[in-house]
Amino acid sequence: MDIQRKDVHNSDTPLLCQACESRHRGVCGALTSEQLLQLSKHSSRRTVEPETELVGESLQTKSYSNIISGVVKLSKMMADGRQQIVGLQFAPDFLGRPFRQENGVSAQAATEVKVCSFPKAAIERMIREMPELEHKLLEQTLTELDEARDWMLTLGRKTAGEKVASFLLLIATHAFPDNESDTVTFDLPMSRTDIADFLGLTMETVSRQLTKLRKDDVIRIVNNRHVTIPDLTRLSDRAGF
Amino acid sequence: MDIQRKDVHNSDTPLLCQACESRHRGVCGALTSEQLLQLSKHSSRRTVEPETELVGESLQTKSYSNIISGVVKLSKMMADGRQQIVGLQFAPDFLGRPFRQENGVSAQAATEVKVCSFPKAAIERMIREMPELEHKLLEQTLTELDEARDWMLTLGRKTAGEKVASFLLLIATHAFPDNESDTVTFDLPMSRTDIADFLGLTMETVSRQLTKLRKDDVIRIVNNRHVTIPDLTRLSDRAGF
């Protein structure tokens, strides 16, 4: 199968990658046309349903992925079943823990998710050969670490009300990173139970706090999932900033 | 000033680095003798008192450091004064947030701390020139991310008793990474208030939980700081594993 094509602007870039929404923003942005071509020979795109397990907790993975669209939740579970979502990943994030077999977290699709997967060996070889790729990975990892630490403050020191507001703010800013206006509308990418597991609360408490925000007209909710935030500043106040 | 010396085994390694406890384990392990020499010309070692501010929250830092000995706490604070410690760093960790002016966390010495500091520009130039250095940084950052996510589970889903046990376990394993026996003795690197800020609790609750562990003979405490753990397995059970 030859997915290469001659093109005035992208003479050697694989077709698959030319059409890729994450082509420039993600780690692939560090690769040359030639490298993309080589990688694309072993890569495969697929679309998965919500709740699909993308990375197992201890099971060693044989591939890495780039998120093309959708939201992926990273979670940890205790022996007795208590669960904590430790991170959300959006396009064009890189999925997988380089240089280690086990990583102690499992990754599941929160929404419908499109990913582009590469064999583990191919990526690890390219990392060794391409300092630029490793640099991109370091940048993303540092950003994830910053976000994890922000969330630790939320988990450790905020009230239930502030936590729920913080979550809505997180989704609002990540779903529309370049939103200009103060009003935002979006669909929540996950259930009340998932939100609770992300905030270290129970489903009931999340529901009560959402109701409170709705009654105070900080948010509007239709169909449990569709949310409108009329004034981001007011939501931000509720989040403890 | 010439700190270079001829030596049969380390012909060109700077004296300062030859005696460095973190020479091989930390990021410096990625450097050649020549590079160490170049870096050592601009590096300086110093010892600071507990509570010394090493990195300001928003203040841009002009230098990076390696921790030679001691414990550094990374913390975030809310506008109203609520505080959360988001990480502890031990030797030979690298201190500082590359590629960004602000990092949103402040770093303070928890114990007496020895650091080796380098000018920001020198390190950033060497990172660009030395893929090995960047690789070491990525490895450390990935480890810190793993640890941050472990702690998120602790903050979000564990009870006060489990949190305090988890903290003791963390210190016990990091203070003596290669401890063989089941019994450990060490000094707590921080106050009850700091422990509370790390666990998302109050000082009083930490104190009560320590008393409970002491009464159950899971730990022994002398002088508020000196702790003995007779059986790590039993402590581990208390931590929720």
Place this chain on the structure above:
DNA sequence: GACAGTCCTTGATTCCTGTCAATTGGCTTG
């Protein structure tokens, strides 16, 4: 359009942790 199934909301109550306050204990200083 009735039914089941799932997810979410709401209510009543319990319990853990926070808050406020007093006391103890260890360490330093004179």
Place this chain on the structure above:
DNA sequence: CAAGCCAATTGACAGGAATCAAGGACTGTC
């Protein structure tokens, strides 16, 4: 050794979130 100081412990009480338990809303199926 007493005084003073700061950190830690302990106690009494209050409050916020968890738990337990119903009830409601939306979706899809037959």
